[in-house]
Amino acid sequence: MSQPRLAILTEGLFDDHHAKTAHGVIRYGTREVVAVVDSSQAGRTASEVVPFCERPVPIVATLEEAVERGANTMLIGIAPTGGRLDAAWRARVLEAIDRGLNVEAGLHTILAEDPEFSAAADAKGVSLRDLRLAPLDIGVASGSDLRRPGLKVVHSVGSDVAIGKKAVTLELDKAARRRELRSVYVPTGQTGIAIAGWGIAVDHVLSDYVSGAAERLVHEGGERGDLLFVEGKGCMFHPAYSAVTLGLLHGSSPDALVLAHKAGATKLAGYQVAIPPLSELVSAYEMVSRPLRPTRVAAIALNTADLDEAAARSAVEEAEADTGLVADDLVRFGPDRVLDAVLSSLETPV
C-alpha cells in the first residue's frame, strides 16, 4: 500500500471535545494529514481552530476537496459517546469508498462487519480498518507478574473522561525519549492506535478480558522499551466507564500513577456526579491498587485549557497545596516537572 495520506472527518464537531481522535492524530501522529473535512470550519486550519493541534492542516468542506489534496484514506475523527456509527456518517463512509479512499474508524460499530460497506470496499479495492478490533486470542488476566526485570510502568488515571489523559501520556513519553530513556507510549484506545500504529482498544474487548488486554499491552510494550507510559481510560468514579478504568489499572499493574484533572471541573461532563477533591482521588486510586500492587500517584497533570495564564498558574499552585504533590499543565507549561516527579517516584519503594 502507498503511504497513507489522511483526510480526517469531523463534520460539524472539529472544535468539540468529541473530535479528540482528530486532535490527537494531528498533534501526535506521524502520518501525513492532508485535510480535515468539516464544512463548519472550512477555510481555516486545524491549529487556528484548536491550537492544541499544532499542525496547520487545512480544513475543507468536502471529501472531494480532500481527494484533490491527495488524501487516500479517510479517518473518522470523532469518538461519539457510546462509540456507535452515527447514521449521518453512513453516506460519508460510502462516499469515501466510492472515491477510492481507504476508511479507518475507531468505533464500537465495526465497519468491516457491515455488509454494505464491505461489499462497496471490495468492489473498489479499498480497505476498511477498524482500530478498535482487538486480537481474537485475548482472554482473562493471569494476575501473575509477567514483567521482565527492569521494566517500569507509569499509568495515567483521571478525574473524568476526555480531559487529556492521552495527551499527558504522550507528552511524558516524548519528554522521556528526549532524555534518551527507552520510553514507550502504550495506546489503549482507538485514538492512540491511530497515532502509534499499535495497541488494543481495551473498551472494545469483552468485559471479562479488560485486565487480560492490559497485561498483553504491558508485555508488548516491554518488547519495545523499558519505561512504559500506559494511557488511562475513564475514571474510577464514572457511572459509565469505571469498569474499563479499574480493569486497565489492575491489568497494567503500574509502578506509578499520574492523575489527570481538568482545572476547575467540579462535576463529570454530562453527568450529575460531583468529582471528589483531588486529595480523595489520589487516595482512592492508591487504595484500589494496593491489594494487587501497591503504587502511588506521583504527580497531578492539570488541563488548564479553559483558563488564562494567571488562573492556570494559580490552579497549579492550588493543586499542589491540596495534594502535596507536583502539579503542572504538561501541554501548556511543559512536561519536565511532572516527569521529574514520576522518575523520582519510580526510584522510591512504595
Add this chain to the structure above:
Amino acid sequence: MSQPRLAILTEGLFDDHHAKTAHGVIRYGTREVVAVVDSSQAGRTASEVVPFCERPVPIVATLEEAVERGANTMLIGIAPTGGRLDAAWRARVLEAIDRGLNVEAGLHTILAEDPEFSAAADAKGVSLRDLRLAPLDIGVASGSDLRRPGLKVVHSVGSDVAIGKKAVTLELDKAARRRELRSVYVPTGQTGIAIAGWGIAVDHVLSDYVSGAAERLVHEGGERGDLLFVEGKGCMFHPAYSAVTLGLLHGSSPDALVLAHKAGATKLAGYQVAIPPLSELVSAYEMVSRPLRPTRVAAIALNTADLDEAAARSAVEEAEADTGLVADDLVRFGPDRVLDAVLSSLETPV
C-alpha cells in the same frame, strides 16, 4: 417446544467449584433435571456428592443414559476460567446434537457462531442456546437514576469469585418472597440466566457497556417487583475480574450491599493475592460507591462449607466482631438474620 428436561454435563468436575453452573441449576432452577453426565461420579446422586445441590439427581456416565432417562436438552454445567469451550467438549456437543438434544451453554465461546455446531443443529432440527449472549442494543450507562419510586436494590459483592454470591442472592430473594415481599432475583451471569430464565451476562458485553447492562437489569427487574437482589460478580480487588465487579456495582447503583466471603480464605483462589481483612473490604466497597450513590454494607454472608459446625459458628462470631455487622452462613444457618439486617439498612438513610 416441549418442556425442557435437562442433562447437565460436568464430565470429571462435578465436585469441583467450576461446576457451579450445574450446582446452581440443580439447587435453584425450576426446570426438570433428569441426569448429570459425569463418568467420575456415575451411580451416585448430585446431593450425595455435593449436598448443596439438595436434589438427588442421578449421575450417569454417558449421554446415552441421560437420553434414556428422557433428557431433551444438554446444558454445559461447567464455568471454566476464561469461559472458552474446552476442546474436549466439542465431541460431546456434537454427540448431544446427534442424539437430538438441544444444547445450552453459558460460555464466552458462542455455540451458535460455530459453523460445525450450527450446521449439525440445523440438520437435526435442535436448538443451540447461548446464555451469555447479550441483547444487541446494550450501550453505555446513562448514569441517571432511572429507578421508579419505591424500588430498592440490594447487591451482593464479594472477597473473591466462586464463593457463593449467587447462592446468597438467591437465598435472600427466596426468604424475602416467603415474607410476601415483591422480591426479584436479578441474574447477571450464565448460571443465573439458566436458573431464572432471564438476565444479562454482564461479563460478556463490551467492557464499555458493563454499567449499561447493569442499568438495564435494574430497569427490567423493576418491572418484576419492588425489591431487587442483584447478583454480584468477581471482586473489586481481583486481577482478572475487577472491571466487571465495579461496572456492575456502579450500574446497579444499590441501596444496600451484602459482602460475601469464604470463611478462612486469606488468598484469592488461584492467585497470589492476599484478601484484605473484612473490615477493609467493607470500607473499600462503600468508598468506591460513595461519589455515585452512597450505600453501605448491611451484612456479611459467610460461606462456611469447608468448616465443621462449631468452626462455622465461631467464624460467624469472628466476622461479626471484626466488622460490627450481622454475619451468617445463609445456606447453612438460614437467611433470616442477614435479610433482617438488609431490610433494616434499607429503612435507614446512608
